[in-house]
Amino acid sequence: MKKVFISGCYDILHGGHIQFFKEARALGDHLTVCFASDKVLWEHKKRRTSIPQDHKLALMTALDIVDQVVIGDCEELGLDFKDHFLRIKPDVLAVTEDDQYADGKRALCAQVGAEYIVLPKTPPQFTPVSTTSIVRNIRTPSYAPLRVDFAGGWLDVPRHARKGGYIVNCAISPMVSLTNWGYQQKSGLGGSGAWALLNGNDGVESELNLGVGWQDPAIIRETGLCVWRSGDKPVLHFKRNGDFLHGLMALHYTDIPHDTPSNADNQRDYDMIEAAGRIAEEAVVEANISKLGEAVSLTYEMQLKEGMCPLPEAAGCIGRKYSGGGWGGYALYLFHSSEDRDAFVASANCNRPIEPYITIR
Structure with a gap:
């Protein structure tokens, strides 16, 4: 079984996230999604969570394309998922082209022998949107x-x-x-x-x-x-x-x-x-x-x-x-x-x- 791992804040789940999940899932047989805990979101983004953590967990767990959901609470910047990653030892870490913490993630992949794969920006299936723009529109x-x-x-x-x-x-x-x-x-x-x-x-x-x-x-x-x-x-x-x-x-x-x-x-x-x-x-x-x-x-x-x-x-x-x-x-x-x-x-x-x-x- 080829295990794929992805991580992100995923503060408000939207169509762009689902598209990324699907593309990552296609890289293997099992997909683990890690989202940043409320504590990490506040410490790294200076932003309160928009959806309660337990609700976020329930939403992602309910997705058929997702096999496992974990909550990242490691305080290392950009590597909140580190503890789960070292425990699960996935075969692939999938990221987007705008990954800001590539060096740290590549080093983490080297520790477990995982492949670091950058997914290209494919034409969106949905009108592009971001969590920031959703929060802005709500306000x-x-x-x-x-x-x-x-x-x-x-x-x-x-x-x-x-x-x-x-x-x-x-x-x-x-x-x-x-x-x-x-x-x-x-x-x-x-x-x-x-x-x-x-x-x-x-x-x-x-x-x-x-x-x-x-x-x-x-x-x-x-x-x-x-x-x-x-x-x-x-x-x-x-x-x-x-x-x-x-x-x-x-x-x-x-x-x-x-x-x-x-x-x-x-x-x-x-x-x-x-x-x-x-x-x-x-x-x-x-x-x-x-x-x-x-x-x-x-x-x-x-x-x-x-x-x-x-x-x-x-x-x-x-x-x-x-x-x-x-x-x-x-x-x-x-x-x-x-x-x-x-x-x-x-x-x-x-x-x-x-x-x-x-x-x-």
Whole structure:
């Protein structure tokens, strides 16, 4: 009887695993499958098991193509199956082309006279999937918030970052989904960050690859009213729920397309941006709506200097600015009272109310 041995984490069993099991079983007459124990999975992958260990054992044992299932608990990196392997003394150790621990496994095979066989990547019988992607999809939300930024925008773009600077923004509702997007697209509200999150992706790297900043995916993932430190990557400085903003925010749609990447390197007053960020940081810490309006207004003054068109005035407005990179899309309006906000919303179809949004973690 020719005995074949394979090992892996197999945290969530999927079609790709079954295909590998079949191909390995074809190499001999008896197949032993070893999967990493919960302890090994945590120590080597820093990940909790997705399926309880006894359930995983039952699932694999029930497969007709599998003759024996064992649990690997050896602490040696990449060789959690070592004790079982030395005891069973198989004729073949089958691995995939992307085996990361080939040297150690070849040495182990030499101890028992086993053949080390690399199985080529054959065309998949199923749509390719990984355990990581399955876990990611399970964790992917059905709805995501968009965001408005108050001050410090552009300091999240690594090449424009300033040490000691702040970016202040807030996740907002109503939220969006892949099938229900109740806002204009490409409108300065961080839609690309929300789209990435809804598709199970982080979004930070993709935004940086576009040559823009990380604030959109960072706040959409974090939620709440946040102050971030300027730099190459998101570092949260301070966060609160944003209740003091309830009933005081509205959006005005300019009916002009928004395009951040093409405006990322415009000439602009970064001293004003940094100053507005510092004022906004103080406003959030103090929950001071008047001071936040001051920061928004200073940002708007910089946007006008950059060349953006003036926005319509509104009674009771304490601060207004283009959202995101500006030059179109939505503009944020901040009010002292909900009555003024609601009157502004009712005055035109292009105006709408928004509220701060935070998830319970």
